[in-house]
Amino acid sequence: MIYLDYAATTPMSEEALAVYTETAKVYFGNSNSLHDIGSDAARLLAICRKQLAALINGEEKGIYFTSGGTESNILAVRSIIQAHRHKGNHLITTVTEHASLYHLFQQLETEGYEVTYLSVDRFGRIDIDELEQAITPNTIFASIHHANSEIGTVQPIQEIGKLLRKHGVIFHSDCVQTFGKIQVDVRAMYIDSLSLSAHKIYGPKGVGAVYIDPRIKWTSCFREATHESGFRPGTINVPGIAAFVTAAQHICDHLSDEQSRLEQLRQYFISQITEKQLPIDIEGHCDAHLPNIIGLLVHGIEGQYTMLECNRYGIAISTGSACQVGKQAPSRTMIAIGKETEEAKQFVRISLGKPTTMADLDRLVATLEAICQHRKG
Structure with a gap:
């Protein structure tokens, strides 16, 4: 066929499969365990964090590994807006976001947040003027995808990021479809937070990442969570992450x-x-x-x-x-x-x-x- x-979704690449198999055999320890086998896994995890951060021109402290793009989107949005709720309750997104974000924002409306859904033109692009007019003194956060997953239209992310930065609005972008296909640079694009997924770039399913600029405050959605600096609970999938980063490096190199x-x-x-x-x-x-x-x-x-x-x-x-x-x-x-x-x-x-x-x-x-x-x- x-x-x-x-x-x-994509099939796993030979490189990612080989790394997954080897890592599962050798670095099988829990990265939170204090013995040497756990420490070996933790060191590999730190290397992966640094390498992935470099691919998006970010800082390794800002990388948090997750179970995929949907969880990345949900945790990034909730963790950030929770930490900034005292500043306001207005959020901005678009009508064409991925289902994970669109439905999340609908849920947030039932939790006391006000949400503005930006329209798009016949090509799927937002209007920068409409975005600027939507910003109010209560606006704390905006989530605008890098590209649409159905028609592939790419948003003017740098222009969006620059405008939101000027108004002090935290900017998250769903980059699940774009990472590895076009350039993603958090500094050049003024992106404060983004989401990634391994299985879109020939890595394993069930693995993803969030990047949050270390200067941006966030509050964990989970009380007493100990993994990923408290960002999420659950034992870290070190083999999956190693395979993810291998696939990411390979696709970005080419x-x-x-x-x-x-x-x-x-x-x-x-x-x-x-x-x-x-x-x-x-x-x-x-x-x-x-x-x-x-x-x-x-x-x-x-x-x-x-x-x-x-x-x-x-x-x-x-x-x-x-x-x-x-x-x-x-x-x-x-x-x-x-x-x-x-x-x-x-x-x-x-x-x-x-x-x-x-x-x-x-x-x-x-x-x-x-x-x-x-x-x-």
Whole structure:
């Protein structure tokens, strides 16, 4: 089967698998244990923390390892706003955040916080003026994703970060989809906090990280938690973290070349769709986008049908974020960029990865052509 759903998850790389296996054998100790075996695990953990921090141009003291992107988002937001609640109760986010954040902010509204949900334009980008107008004296925190997981639109993060820094608003960004695909630099982008996930970059599932600038105060969500400086409870997954950081280093070392290769594949696919005059629109921003995510609107055909037919032809694609699969409602992102409900239900996403070739995309184009012709007939 041709796999074109890398935005949902990636297979573990050979390098990450090898490190996981070796670490599980040799550094199996609990990193909080005081004996030598525990100390060995703790030293490896410290090295991983330093290496991951370097990849985002942050400080090692700001890295906290977690069980993945969702937990990273939730703990980062709750830990920071809890420490700054005395300054105000107004929060800012967008209507197109990942489900883990969108639903968290809805929950926070029931807990006494006021939340402003920024709109996006037809390409999925927020308006900087709308962001500035949303800031009030009670605004303490904003969470704006680096890029959308369904259409791949990249937000002007540096401009956003600079504006929020000027107004003294703490800035968190969900970088789960962007880390390892485009440059992530917490200093250059004025990011105070961000979330990462291993399984999006050929690392293991169940591992992630939060970065919080050491100058930003946070309060633990868990009383008496002893792991990760009290950030979360639970024995640290040292082998998983070592594999995560190995995958991160490898993907960041090849970031520029792979970004260029994926962009060429993306443009090739779009050119083939255009050349064959298929009834398919490419969603998202034409310039500010991730190279690996392509959102498609297949006119007149529900996304679920397109996905199942592609699967029948031996091609794995998705109808959007894997965290939303099974929901009856259409894509929130599609509605936010101005699509009607029926149009929004016609959305599918393809996402490219390291093994993707031009021949894979030729197969996909031929399959989409067959699906469109069959429905038309």
